Amino acid sequence: MNETGLDRPPADPFELFSQWYADARAHERHELTAMTLATADSKGRPAARIVLLKHFDQDGFIFYTNLGSRKSADFAANPQAALLFWLPVLERQIRIEGSVVRVSDSEADAYFAGRPRGSQLGAWASLQSTPLDSRATMEQRLAEFEKEYAGRDVPRPPYWGGWRLRPDHFEFWHEREARLHDRVTYALDQEGWRHARLYP
Template identity: 50%
Template sequence: MPVVKGALALHIVWIMIREKADPLDLFAEWYAEAVKSEPNDPSAMALGTVGPDGMPSVRMVLLKDYDPAGFVFYTNYESRKGRQLLANPKAALLFHWKSLRRQVRLEGPIEKTTPEEADAYFSTRARGSQIGAWASEQSRPLESRFALEKRVAEVTAKYVIGKVPRPDHWSGFRLQPLLIEFWQDGAFRLHDRLEYSRPTPGAPWSTRTLYP
């Protein structure tokens, strides 16, 4: 009997959630809760891309901004993910907030952030991270740890005075979601799944619930 009550309560909450016409409103609520409850990196998200051979790749990146235009993250454009996204500008994202037993996944086309956006974010990074953006040839073979430390020392000496400029090859991507799915853990694996989708960026959203 308690299970029935719990399931009914969760179902009522889910009906209330469905009243939100814009998935960003629901994402904002869930993200705010994750910031309070997750012990580390609530902004961490898995990024899925596809290589020229059709082989998918997944790695963790950090969400740096989101708004109606999309979800933003930054990287080295010459890295593996950078090259894949430039060649095939489509991607998937997944947030997993274990403490809340929730997931949010997104799919959609990718566009570059503007240089002004990238400059603004780069200026907020720690100086050591700015140096690292210059020193690391991300995703390429590294002959030794000493070689990396040497490059860091050289870049540090070059920019010992003044601001560290943003490298041209380091910038951001914005995923413009065409699909956002909210997943909430349920008893006996009877999870709740709510999907928002639209045909193109900026179009109205439609919703549907999915079997667990």
């Protein structure tokens, strides 16, 4: 294996992702947690935004958000999405595509319970992606929830939860000399993961 693993790609793309995740932790200023999430609505109109990767394993990549947000509405109409990681210092890119499913309520509850109290109350106060007439209105909502939950644990709002992207496609890209970059894709079929190399 060379330093990226792309000269002899492993059979399992999660193995390669884990290696690059560890490389990012070792070399980048930040961990590999901020990722671009691309969705599309029922008419095929795309939208992209950053979300934070909170967990990954063979079952997929998990992020948390408001269930009334635009991204969540997109998933209701079209439960497919793409994730993009850019590792500028390492000159690498990872593209992931797949279908999305809701994280179970018990898993979301467990994650929410471990968040800082301020973030928990913020989740109640924010009606993400819906119009807000002024910041004061949101601060008022926050004050109301602070009062409501004073002296007790803050439960997860019913409109806040997690999504799991189950990949069926990966692409690992590494910058090389003279624009002859390395690109290795993985596609999932009934036999399992198959990898292939693409021209850059």
